[in-house]
Amino acid sequence: xxxxxxxxxxxxxxxxxxxxxxxxxxxxxxxxxxxxxxxxxxxxxxxxxxxxxxxxxxxxxxxxxxxxxxxxxxxxxxxxxxxxxxxxxxxxxxxxxxxxxxxxxxxxxxxxxxxxxxxxxxxxxxxxxxxxxxxxxxxxxxxxxxxxxxxxxxxxxxxxxxxxx
Amino acid sequence: xxxxxxxxxxxxxxxxxxxxxxxxxxxxxxxxxxxxxxxxxxxxxxxxxxxxxxxxxxxxxxxxxxxxxxxxxxxxxxxxxxxxxxxxxxxxxxxxxxxxxxxxxxxxxxxxxxxxx
Numbered sequence: 062x063x064x065x066x067x068x069x070x071x072x073x074x075x076x077x078x079x080x081x082x083x084x085x086x087x088x089x090x091x092x093x094x095x096x097x098x099x100x101x102x103x104x105x106x107x108x109x110x111x112x113x114x115x116x117x118x119x120x121x122x123x124x125x126x127x128x129x130x131x132x133x134x135x136x137x138x139x140x141x142x143x144x145x146x147x148x149x150x151x152x153x154x155x156x157x158x159x160x161x162x163x164x165x166x167x168x169x170x171x172x173x174x175x176x177x178x179x180x181x182x183x184x185x186x187x188x189x190x191x192x193x194x195x196x197x198x199x200x201x202x203x204x205x206x207x208x209x210x211x212x213x214x215x216x217x218x219x220x221x222x223x224x225x226x
Numbered sequence: 227x228x229x230x231x232x233x234x235x236x237x238x239x240x241x242x243x244x245x246x247x248x249x250x251x252x253x254x255x256x257x258x259x260x261x262x263x264x265x266x267x268x269x270x271x272x273x274x275x276x277x278x279x280x281x282x283x284x285x286x287x288x289x290x291x292x293x294x295x296x297x298x299x300x301x302x303x304x305x306x307x308x309x310x311x312x313x314x315x316x317x318x319x320x321x322x323x324x325x326x327x328x329x330x331x332x333x334x335x336x337x338x339x340x341x342x343x
Contacts, residue, residue, distance in 0.1 A: 094235075096251050097243060103235075105245065131231040131246040145228055170325070171282055172289075206289040 067121065067155060068226065072194040074115065076201050079123075082112040088124055088152075109152070111203045124152045125203050129164055136181040140215060141168040148177060151199055161226065165196050167204070173212035174200035186218045189225035193218070227326045230254045232278030236271045281324045288317060288329060297333035 086109045094103035110126025129148040136142050146168045153161040164177045176196035178186045193213065200209040230244040230252060237243075240257040257274070259267055290296055291314055300310045311332075318329045 094245050094251070097253055099250050102251075103245075128246075131244075132252070143228060145231055147231060170285065172285070205286050206293050 062155065064161060064226070067153070067160065068191060068195065070118070070121065071115070071123070071153070071198065072191045074117070074198065076198070078116050079113045079198075079202055080116055081202065082114065084108060084110070086112040086124055088112075090127055109150075113202060120156050122154045122157070123199075124154070125149065125199055127152070133166060135166075135168065139181050140217070142181075144169045145171065147171065149174075151195075163192075163195060163226075165199055168212065168216065172205050173207050173209060174204035175209075175212060175216055175218065178218065184217055186216065187221040187223070188218050189223040190220040192225040193220045229278060232276070232282075234275045234278060236275050242274065277324075281321070284317060284321050285325070288314075288321060291317075292330045292332050301333055 088109060090107045092105055092107065093101045094105045096102045107127060109124040111124070113123040113125070115121035115123075127150045129150050131147045133146045133148040135146055146166055148164050148166050151163040151165055152159055153163065165174050166177045167173065168175050174196055176188050176192045178188055180186070197209045197213075200207075231246055233245050234242055234254055235245045235251075236257070240259060242254045242257060243251040244254050245251050291300070300306060303310075314332050318332065321329050
């Protein structure tokens with residue numbers, strides 16, 4: 062299977078195609094906790110919020126919620142620029158092998174999972190259709206109980222036909 | 227309104243910093259314990275450290291409670307309703323105090339859209 066076929070399968074899937082497995086996900090991430098000077102003060106253990114298996118083909122699994130950047134910055138002129146946001150990984154596995162890592166952004170004080178655009182200052186912000194669908198799926202499956210389309214629109218995002226990834 | 231993202235960590239000397247994933251620690255504040263009872267300090271420190279996560283978790287919980295499906299389930303249970311109203315109202319007040327933003331009115335029933343998905 063090619064990567065574009067793999068991601069197309071996910072993007073075109075339905076919510077009911079996925080089985081959610083909550084913590085522990087057994088994919089722990091260990092990283093250094095540092096102080097303000099960057100010196101190591103602790104070892105932190107993190108893990109994804111949830112794992113997902115694709116019922117149509119269980120070779121395909123996802124793991125979502127490992128925080129990439131908890132201080133994620135959106136351009137301050139953007140509507141969501143003055144609210145907390147963080148970026149998170151969606152790790153995509155095939156036969157338990159990591160084949161793609163997508164970064165999504167939880168915007169507006171973590172109230173919606175949106176795709177990470179190439180440029181937050183663009184107007185409108187053009188997002189490849191498949192990438193947008195992917196983020197929507199993650200939002201609906203494991204994000205907060207808000208309306209993805211509403212936030213997508215409020216963020217000034219529009220879907221465009223463009224290759225992804 | 228912005229705040230320093232969690233998780234926060236407090237050191238015994240009262241220095242509190244944000245320990246972000248994927249970045250260097252940032253100082254949040256330094257707390258002087260003053261005359262507070264020494265037995266309370268660890269508990270107080272834990273509460274303060276967890277404030278960002280508590281606020282975010284409560285926000286998510288309120289989003290769940292204000293969905294039409296859950297609202298309707300609570301409204302349909304006469305035994306649960308009076309207490310549920312108090313709990314939700316209390317949570318709403320706390321969240322408004324923590325975020326400085328007005329929260330959604332409960333119950334929010336949108337008959338045109340009974341479910342989010």
